[in-house]
Amino acid sequence: MVLEHVGKKHESFGFRFQGDHQNEIVGIHTLGWENVKSTDYHWDGITRREVGKYVFQYTLSGRGMIEMDGKLYPLTSGKAFLVALPSRHRYFLPNDSEHWEFIYITLYGKEAEKAFRFIHEEKGRVINFPPESELIQLLLSIYQKAVDKDITDAFQASALSYAFMMELYRFARNLGAPVQQWPEQIVKAALFAQNHYDKPIGLDDLVEASGLSKYHFTRLFHKTTSMTPLNYLTKIRLDKAMGWLRSSDKSIQEIARLVGYSNGNYFSKVFHKRIGMSPGQFRESKYTVPVDHIVVD
Template identity: 65%
Template sequence: MLKQNKKDETFGFFFKGEHQEHIVGLHSIGGGQTTSPSYDWNGLKRSEIGRCVFQYTLSGKGMIEVDGKMHPLSAGQAFLVQIPSEHRYFLPKESNYWEFVHITLFGYEAQKAFTFMNDKIGHVISFPPESPPIRLLLNILQEAYEKKITDAYHASALGYSFIMELYRFAQNIGASSEKWPEQISKAVFYAQKHYDQPIGLDDMVEASGLSKYHFTRLFHKVTGMTPLKYLTKIRIDKAIELLHVSQLSIEEIATQVGYSNGNYFSKVFHKKIGMSPGQFRQSRHTVPVTHIVTD
């Protein structure tokens, strides 16, 4: 899940390798928030020719104009456009801020995928926060923050995986594209960004802007789980990743996923997974899994 710095950051990639043009290349990825009316991008006045932009709204309000038609953008909505093309996205006058994550791809397969998505669904598409394309987007951004994207082959693999998830989403659009209420999306993204801190139900309620009673009922209706169960799932998923790829101590992992001490973290982990963190780490050499699916 996304562990975002306080400041806005965008990572640009300039790797060698002709396969990027033939298949897919990762041009840039970033996350940010704008409050400035000067945030205004015109698709016919940019120098990045042959680029495909996917931008997903986390919170606030944005606007995109495509072929002369205005499309308001709120939490859970993304736009997909190619450069150059007749589009313009900006912070509208009635909006105080716009928070988003974005990825820019290039190459034949990227352009083919974006053309397909635009023709089949349109330029503005709703994605639930837990949908595979958005989860993958946040994971790619996290890899960028952690400086793990170091060559063209890995960058292309990530970009190709992302467009494959777009194709999969388009194939199942009827079942998976229902837009989540903005208040629930805000709470989900808050949990995804701050799981490493000692946050709880009250913090998620505050992020949503709803009353605690209304929020807990609506959250369960939309996600199928309670807010605290969802937060625990995020933390345990991240802990599993750290147990698999790092040599951090159990105490250090506990701190990195938002628990005050290793003992409490171990109890929660054992209840969820059926074994202690130490037992899971030892079993990874004989049980070839990097993620465990839990309900």
């Protein structure tokens, strides 16, 4: 599951389950997606009321700042921080930043404390994660479950928390699928595409998001992702379109508009060229095609 599959943005969720066993396990305290634009956004890790909580916050776009041990760390696209509550840190929207968009999860429990301590020792407290990394995709899937109201009891929340925590361990130990540390400029462009695929954006917009020249951007993007910027954007749009085709009765024209195409006929041509069938054929085949996902390069 990638960024473009998230149905709703800028929501927050709190989870409060009963039972003395809660502190013995890993659980979700809060989860959310925000886009702050006011410098009033400022959290001090010493003065906060939460105790025994552990925050993981990942920057999607814009720029925030965190201060730890007297040192300032800029939080741009692709950077995450991990902090315990309470502890000596503060994070905020700096005066020279227009906005800071991020997704976060706050965990609790003794096992979460152990995991965060281990990550701090192995990787530090500010870490780069490419948007396609398994940990970030898992976080987005957990957020989507909250949006869909699919986290309804302590057992579900704990299972998701453990999955997230185990993915942190795997990252720290360099296990699982190898994750390339994408250049920051490419992370910015990739996140821009994933956040704005439903708008009429194109190559020039991705170039601008990266901050590079068009020549250097296209070469670096292909070297990093093994696809052109426009193919990457098209992949995002078609992935989302397939989700709509499978899960809704929206018209082809409406789905085209939802994924950034103003013309339904053009969308259908692109879809057929990449997927090998028309959007209508794909929709009607959803109960007979023996696969759950179609991978598009």
